[in-house]
Amino acid sequence: MSSVDAEPLHVILVGAGIGGLTAALALQHHGVRVTVLERTSQLTESGAGIQIAANGVHVMRALGLEGDIAEAGVAPGSYDIRDLRTGRQLWYIPFEDVAAQRYGAPMYNLHRSDLIDLLKRGLRQGSVRTEAKVVAVGQDESSAWAELATGERITADALIGADGIHSVVRTQLRGDEPRQFSNILMWRGLIPADRVAHLDLPENGNYWFGPGRTLITYWVRPGELYSVLASVPVDEVSRESWEDTGDLAGLLDSFKDAEPRARGMLEAIETGFITGMFYRDPIDGWTSGRISLLGDAAHPMVPFLAQGACQSMEDAWALAHCLADPMHDSVPAALQDYEARRRPRTTRVQVGARAMVKLVHESDPERVAVRDGRFQGLMRIDPIAERTWAFVMDYDITKAVREPAGDVVGLSGTREGVTMNRPESQRAHDLWRTAFTQEDIARGHDGLREGYERFLTTNFPTPAEATSRSIELGRVDAIEILGAQSAVEGPHLLHFHGGGYVVGSAESSLEYAARLASATNGRCVVVDYRLAPEHPYPAALDDALHAYRMLRESGVPASQIILSGESSGAGLAVAAALALKGAGEQLPAGIIAICPFADLTLSSPSVAKFDGRDPATNRDSLTNMAAMYVQTHEPTDPLVSPLYGDLSGLPPIFIAATDGEVLYDDARRLAEQASGVGVEVTSHFIEDSVHVFPLFAFLPETTETIDRIAQWARLLGDRAAR
Known part of the structure; x- marks a missing residue:
């Protein structure tokens, strides 16, 4: 300058x-x-x-x-x-x-x-x-x-x-x-090495988490000085001011039930001070x-x-x-x-x-x-x-300072300068990019659930001409929705919503479900399967299977049922079909898998390749959602990640996805592996769009995709009628 x-x-x-x-x-x-x-x-x-x-x-x-x-x-x-x-x-x-x-x-x-x-x-x-x-x-x-x-x-x-x-x-x-006050107080202290020599405190981050409290501890001078940061709820410390203090009775009382090593470390602190956690x-x-x-x-x-x-x-x-x-x-x-x-x-x-x-x-x-x-x-x-x-x-x-400023990744996990080629796809991109507020994300999965419901119900309200009612499929809640038609002449779509097994609901999926029902002249039953992390695997799969079986018990033949889903719901649909095959049960007529989340190990190349480009999801959010779902189970189980399963013998699958989304290769791999073992696969891969693009009715590719699904479903129906 x-x-x-x-x-x-x-x-x-x-x-x-x-x-x-x-x-x-x-x-x-x-x-x-x-x-x-x-x-x-x-x-x-x-x-x-x-x-x-x-x-x-x-x-x-x-x-x-x-x-x-x-x-x-x-x-x-x-x-x-x-x-x-x-x-x-x-x-x-x-x-x-x-x-x-x-x-x-x-x-x-x-x-x-x-x-x-x-x-x-x-x-x-x-x-x-x-x-x-x-x-x-x-x-x-x-x-x-x-x-x-x-x-x-x-x-x-x-x-x-x-x-x-x-x-x-x-x-x-x-x-x-x-x-803003977090309602958490933080004790800090330093311990000379000789006072903790009898404890096993290696040169690691030695952390302990308990109900409402944590210990974050580590060496700060090798073999000389050990640091402790202890956080506790605000109501556990009562004093006129939070200043330097040698009175550690409150600290020890807050951790009175700590395991022996942690307790011994805290007892070694001679002086400390306490502050509030503000931001x-x-x-x-x-x-x-x-x-x-x-x-x-x-x-x-x-x-x-x-x-x-x-x-x-x-x-x-x-x-x-x-x-x-x-x-x-x-x-x-x-x-x-x-x-x-x-x-x-x-x-x-x-x-x-x-x-x-x-x-x-x-x-x-x-x-x-x-x-x-x-x-x-x-x-x-x-x-x-x-x-x-x-x-x-x-x-x-x-x-990074030598790269364009637009390369910086912001709140949505997307690079700030990413743009789409068409105004319609840019509109969809921007809707995804602003779907969650700062407060939604800060509140963890609770906030993400509220944000996702707000995003879907605000932007995609249920059409006035559609008719819906709550139903019970045994112990599983669901919502039945019809499009503008008054009678069901087409298939019965058993639909599983997306949301990484953590967010989403039947209620917020009704707009898309209504369009599917209208296009196929059929009936869409949207399943309210249980969500992680409160209900990890196999809860969602159990609900999906139970819903399918109850739908059949209600008188709907398997040949008239199509399993449908988007994102994690698509992966769930394929996993359910694998489970039904393994149980020797009659399989549905087909599977609709829109932008499937089918590999919870996140090993698809596109997860890394398009991270920062996809405004709907990213590697970080997928990792956390997958972890909440699998918990103590193995992510390579085919009923968790169907890409690790034997897909032979499955019914025809309709698969759609778009380039640039992090789950693109989940869809591509699913199509290749299924067709490679003789499954009839109809693929529809498009450019310049967003994850689960069929949710966005204003996109031209959505109209085309729904029309293709309708034609594909009619073909399945004609076969069943012969």
């Missing part, structure tokens, strides 16, 4: 925490002059340990600090997560060499004060001013300034608020905004002209993805790159580019961290059991946690 002869850019950084100091180093590295204003008298960091994942290590490596961090801290070998009361292992995640190979860098744990010392050591003398309390900020067309409590005004080309969750700069930009919701903008925000000032998050510091580090490198990039003709343009590269990603991480807090602090015994079952499923489907943690760790900002 400046010529060779011009003065280098000058940036004021308000706040000398981890984010502010990393930004100062990154700006200095890019040839930008910095002034760091810190309100306290010295650069120290209270607290205990800090975890720097691979995405943060990339920045430290670029700044030449990885070797120092490796020497000062510990590279954990794994996350070892256990039940607080019994000590039983719930989830095991390897790191060390596995993480370094997968993500290009290891993870490190170290003391916060050690990291602060390493960061400030690299700054030029005079860059940091202590006892410099900023009370106001401002700007004009050519500069930005900070006004100190002393009345002094400091001027520069840009000003960045890195002053944490209580940011003065943010308040100046956006006014007073509420902080702010993601915001729609944090830049104004020459002033912007960074780290917790922009996106304060709860600590349960261990990403607060790492996201600040990513911010720091992106900020420095954008301000030094000669492609920008002004400071405001550079700061807007910085925000465009960072805000979608940090929003996703903020919301993901809240979802993790909810998950690990479940208190109801049934929900705890469900959560633990999900962990077991993740170990089967994602044994090195590649898909679970990749969205935060598999990211190198030092490379």
Whole structure:
């Protein structure tokens, strides 16, 4: 932005925490002059340990600090997560060499004060001013300034608020905004090595999860110092203020039933302090002209993805790159580019961290059991946690800043710059992309269910001309729907909705079901099968089979039944047919499989290839849904993942999917494997559309596909009539 002869850019950084100091180093590295204003008298960091994942290590490596961090801290070998009361292992995640190979860098744990010392050591003398309390900020067309409590005004080309969750700069930009309290308190403490020498505390992340509480513990100085973060419900601590305290009676009382190793560790703490867990919701903008925000000032998050510091580090490198990039003709343009590269990603991480807090602090015994079952499923489907943690760790900002800003992945798991070729498909893409709100995702599967129901019922209401009624197929609830026709002359479609076995319902599937019934001149019965994680495999399959058998007992011959489903419902339809074949029962006339989720190991190439392009689903969400469904079962069981089954002898299958969706290869593989063993397969693969496109009645390809299904169903009916 400046010529060779011009003065280098000058940036004021308000706040000398981890984010502010990393930004100062990154700006200095890019040839930008910095002034760091810190309100306290010295650069120290209270607290205990800090975890720097691979995405943060990339920045430290670029700044030449990885070797120092490796020497000062510990590279954990794994996350070892256990039940607080019994000590039983719930989830095991390897790191060390596995993480370094997968993500290009290891993870490190170290003391916060050690990291602060390493960061400030690299700054030029005079860059940091202590006892410099900023009370106001401002700007004009050519500069930005900070006004100190002393009345002094400091001027520069840009000003960045890195002053944490209580940011003065943010308040100046956006006014007073509420902080959110998670209703969780956090005890922190450090233990000298000799006090825990009798305990088995390896150089791992040694974690314990109990009802409403957790212990996050690890070494921060090898063989010297051990860090403990203990979270408890807010109503378990009563005091006038949450300050440094040596009174640990409340902590020990909250963990009175902890298993012996965890209890022994807590009893070794001599002093500690307690704070509330606060956060702010993601915001729609944090830049104004020459002033912007960074780290917790922009996106304060709860600590349960261990990403607060790492996201600040990513911010720091992106900020420095954008301000030094000669492609920008002004400071405001550079700061807007910085925000465009960072805000979608940090929003996703903020919301993901809240979802993790909810998950690990479940208190109801049934929900705890469900959560633990999900962990077991993740170990089967994602044994090195590649898909679970990749969205935060598999990211190198030092490379990403050289790519288009539209490549950043936002809240929906989709790259921000992805577009479709046609206005109709773009409309469908945008509907999927905005289907779930921040709050939906933060609330875990409960929020996703509400969001999915809202998405379907709002955008796809049941047609007024359709008639529906609730029915019982034995112990399984269902909804029968007819289209505009008054009599059933075509097939009886037994339909299973999609939603990854976790979300969706018969009620919200009626619009699509009505169109199927109308097109085939038949009847559609939509099954309300039980959902995971409360009801893992084989609950959905049992309900599907029971519904089929009850439909037959009601007088409908198998030759007039077609199993139908979209996404997971399509996989369920094929699995049900396999189960019926295995039981020697009469099979239905056919199967309609729209964009099937048929391999819950997620080994189809398109899952990775199109991750970030498909707005309806992504590798992360599929992994979690699959884990919730399989839990302690094997995902390669053909009745879970029908692509691992013997498809020979199945009835004719109609398969449809679109390129660019992550489940494309599930559909392609299903078609190839079925036809390869003699099954009559009718395939319909289209371009430039979205996952389960037949839900979107306004798409031309939907009309074509429904017409093809109707023709295919008539052909099956004609055969049965002969």
